[in-house]
Amino acid sequence: MGPPPERGALRTGIGWFGELTGIGPANTEYLxxxxxxxxxxxxxCCDVSGQMTVNGAAVAEPYVFQDLAFNNGTTDCSTTARSPRCFGPILLGEDQYLLLGDHRSNSEDSVTACRSVGSAASCVKTAGRADIIGRVDGFLFPFNKWGSAHSLTSG
Incomplete structure (x- = not known):
């Protein structure tokens, strides 16, 4: 991540309010x-049905919004026109956490650089436990995401 954006006094004041209340934008940038x-x-990713697997078990991901294309037999992980959804297998080491965005077709995440044929083994960008600072339980802003984080279908 680059240097923090420059902000004027009004925007900084609004950011302080956002950080204190959770309403509106904050001054701190989080992913x-x-x-x-x-x-x-x-x-x-992916098994023959297009699902991500963790330790060989398919994972249901009802929260994924606008996933990347996967068409069994035409655009999957074994076809010449490979699906951009495909990556791995990735064995996570000590203090390595794999992170994915829910809006897979528009997300910079742990495997973005791994989604092309012939990606280097070093393409994976994991996070350490110290880099994970919280959990999203719900949203107040933006208003189109108002409510529980567990019931979201986009984002």
Whole structure:
């Protein structure tokens, strides 16, 4: 992440209000991603039905919004025209957490650089436990996300 954006006094004041209340924008920039793999897990996408797997078990992901294309037999992980959804398998080491955005077709996450054929093994960008600072339980702003984080279908 680059240097923090320059902000005027009014925007900084609004940011302080946002940080104190959770209403409106804040001055601190956070990335909100879903933790899908823990240390010791093997994560891969995709199985033959297009689902992500963790330790060989398919994971239901009803929260994913606008996923990347996957068409079994034409655009999957074994076809010449490979699906951009495909990555892995990735074995996570000690203090490595795999993070994915819920809006997969428009998300910079742990496997963005791994979604092309012939990606280097070093393409995975994991987070350490110290980099994970919280949990999203709900939203007040923006208003189109108001409510519980568990009931979201977009974002």
């Amino acid at each position: 909100v991603k879903r933790v899908v793999g823990l240390p010791g897990d093997t994560v891969e």
